[in-house]
Amino acid sequence: MAGEAERRHEIHRALNAWFARQARELPWRGAPGEVEPWFVLVSEFMLQQTQVERVLPRFLEWVERWPHPSALAADAPGEAVRAWGRLGYPRRALWLHRAATEIAQDHGDIVPRDIETLLGLTGVGPYTARAVTAFAYGERHPVVDTNTRRVIARLVHGLAAAGPPRTGDLDDMAELLPERPEDARVFNAAAMELGAVVCTARAPRCGACPLAQWCEWRGAGYPDNAPARRPTQAAFAGSDRQVRGRIMALLRGATEPVPRSAAIAAAAEGGVRDEAQPVRALDSLVADGLLIEVDGDYRLP
DNA sequence: AACGCGGGGGT
DNA sequence: ACCCCAGCGTT
Numbered sequence A: 001m002a003g004e005a006e007r008r009h010e011i012h013r014a015l016n017a018w019f020a021r022q023a024r025e026l027p028w029r030g031a032p033g034e035v036e037p038w039f040v041l042v043s044e045f046m047l048q049q050t051q052v053e054r055v056l057p058r059f060l061e062w063v064e065r066w067p068h069p070s071a072l073a074a075d076a077p078g079e080a081v082r083a084w085g086r087l088g089y090p091r092r093a094l095w096l097h098r099a100a101t102e103i104a105q106d107h108g109d110i111v112p113r114d115i116e117t118l119l120g121l122t123g124v125g126p127y128t129a130r131a132v133t134a135f136a137y138g139e140r141h142p143v144v145d146t147n148t149r150r151v152i153a154r155l156v157h158g159l160a161a162a163g164p165p166r167t168g169d170l171d172d173m174a175e176l177l178p179e180r181p182e183d184a185r186v187f188n189a190a191a192m193e194l195g196a197v198v199c200t201a202r203a204p205r206c207g208a209c210p211l212a213q214w215c216e217w218r219g220a221g222y223p224d225n226a227p228a229r230r231p232t233q234a235a236f237a238g239s240d241r242q243v244r245g246r247i248m249a250l251l252r253g254a255t256e257p258v259p260r261s262a263a264i265a266a267a268a269e270g271g272v273r274d275e276a277q278p279v280r281a282l283d284s285l286v287a288d289g290l291l292i293e294v295d296g297d298y299r300l301p
Numbered sequence B: 001a002a003c004g005c006g007g008g009g010g011t
Numbered sequence C: 001a002c003c004c005c006a007g008c009g010t011t
Helices: A002-022 A037-047 A052-065 A069-073 A077-084 A091-106 A115-119 A126-136 A146-155 A168-176 A181-197 A240-252 A260-268 A277-287
Strands: A292-294 A297-299
Touching: A002 A168, A002 A181, A037 A052, A037 A091, A037 A126, A052 A077, A069 A091, A077 A091, A077 A240, A115 A126, A126 A181, A146 A168, A146 A181, A168 A181, A240 A260, A240 A277, A260 A277, A260 A297
Parallel strands: none
Antiparallel strands: A292 A297
């Protein structure tokens, strides 16, 4: 119906205008041709579960040191892990190094452009594949991350929050996407930005929202109707993940292999939940390929 | 479908 | 203290 099409048009005009006015300047943003696809890929790996502010300095170091995939592939994977710093989930660094190797060897050192090929790269899933094709190459595809899912839940479905990921999320975004590829690219980025800085999970700033007048959730009076969330993640304090993190912090700072006893001691620093935790953490890091054991000592791969 | 995986920032 | 985060591969 014409009314619905007009509403979508007004929404995309308002959101893209807001983005042009308010968006943060980020080095991985820019029109296709202005930004290296490799830079987009690096940023997307780093941004998987890690906020923009923390990614920024590591990103700048990475792209200066490794300006294309083959440069990273030529270095040891452990150097990628070391340069990852405290971004968290260091296996992402391993995956990015592996993806760089795949791009260098199988794709002529060019980041693939189509979703299917991108999905074949290590560490590239449905979100990252679409983000790269849309932001690096300007292809008109819906890009839906956790921010966009929340924006759509509120704006379109009148819900306080997004539920578990659904395949319908992409369809919802496709419905809203402007026709012109360049408008669509900006709209994808703008929806994510809006969710990150205005339509936030905890305390949305609806007074600053360019879409407030079309928001179904707001129109309904902000009902407390959030769908059931997945069970909350176990506490970080005392977790195996925290203990693994202590070991990795030691190894990132070490230029020589570290004795097993030193790794175990670092793991236990600040307390452990049970006696077996340090050994369990160390063994799991080796199993994940984040550490290598040589003659009883440990080092980055 | 559920789980494990870092670490820091916001409330 | 608890929730949240530009997700992914494995089971």
